[in-house]
Amino acid sequence: MAWFKRTQKGIQTPTEEKKDVPKGLWYKSPTGKIVDAEQLESNFYVSPEDGYHVRIGSNEYFKILFDDNEFEELDKNMTSKDPLEFTDTKKYTERLKAAQDKTGLKDAVRTAVGKSKGKDLVIACMDFQFIGGSMGSVVGEKIARAAEYSLNNRVPFMMISKSGGARMMEAALSLMQMAKTSVRLAQLADAGIPYISLATDPTTGGTTASFAMLGDINISEPGALIGFAGPRVVKDTTGKDLPKDFQTAEFLKEHGFLDFIVKRSELKNQVNLYLDLIGNQPVRV
Structure with missing residues (x-):
């Protein structure tokens, strides 16, 4: 029974010598699958x-879509003002500064031009980690x-949307971006630019109600949540039970929205396949 008796009381290893497992080595998916972080990235x-x-941001999408991750970022230093002097629990200017410090981003979208499979492409990509990817004046202006x-x-234009909708701290100024971006996209359509x-x-929210659904071709990643209002709001408004998998990419494709x-x-290949087809170019493999 001596096996079960401690010969020394207290912690055996000094705290300063203990080593924690570094964060970020593993990722657990919603279904409980454990993935090595390096394997996930590859x-x-x-x-x-x-x-x-897994949700990713502009850094990762640019790396996927631009050849050798080479691109020129447009309007890189554009930042929001606070014309409404919005204050809730915290001033809007303080929220912006906190988000910028935390993410290293200026706002919730980055825009860039580069080559994808050897041909020029402009990409605007939203970052959800910046105030929920909310659409404010800078987001609309940069798009x-x-x-x-x-x-x-x-040059063909690609929009990658990832957003919770309009940015409430900019109120009507945020909603105005829906019209601004829609007008620009209409001009692209008139000029025959994909x-x-x-x-x-x-x-x-407002992203779905504007530029996210105005593509010459509307595509999505598997399992993405896409909709205007949340399921609870829709159910309360209509007074009806919602279909299974309502507002998933698969549901929207089945009903003609995608x-x-x-x-x-397969994203890079599929995007370029579409561009080759409408541009009547030989398909690049």
């Missing part, structure tokens, strides 16, 4: 066992300017 941030697409760059240089819209998880769903590993 697999386009998709869980290999269940196909779950509009990116579309204008596409128009002036006759616009591809990729809806990722989540794409909701053209196709593409796995992240």
Whole structure:
């Protein structure tokens, strides 16, 4: 029974000598699958066992879509003002500063031009980690300017949406971005310049009601949540039970809101296949 008796009381190893497991070595998907972080990154941030697409931001999408991750960022230093002097529990300016410090981003969208499979492409990509990817004046202005760059240089435009909707701290100024961006996209359509819209998880609110659903081709990643209002609001408004998997990418494709769903590993090839087809170019493999 001496085996069960301690010969020394207290902690055996001094606290300063204990080593914690570094954070970020493993990722657990919603279905409970455990993935090594390096394996996850090499697999386009998709869980290999269940196909779950982990949320990623502009850094990762640019790396996936631009050749050799080489691009020129547009309007890189544009930041929001606070014309409404909005204050809730914290001043809007303080929220912006905190988000910028935490994420290293200026706002919830980055725009860039580079080559994808050897041909020019302009991409605007939203970052959900910046105040929930909310759409404020800077988001609308940068998307509009990116579309204008596409128009002036006759370069295809791609929008990657990931947003909780309008930014409440900018009130009506935020809602005005829906019209601004829609006008620019209409100009692209009139000029015959391709616009591809990729809806990722989540794409909701004013983004869905404007640029996210105005593509010449609307695509999505598997399992993405896409909708205007949340399911609870829709159910309370209609007074009806909602169908299974309501507002998923698969449900929307089945009902004609999406053209196709593409796995992240196939995204670059599929986008360029579409651009080659409408541009009447030989397909690049």
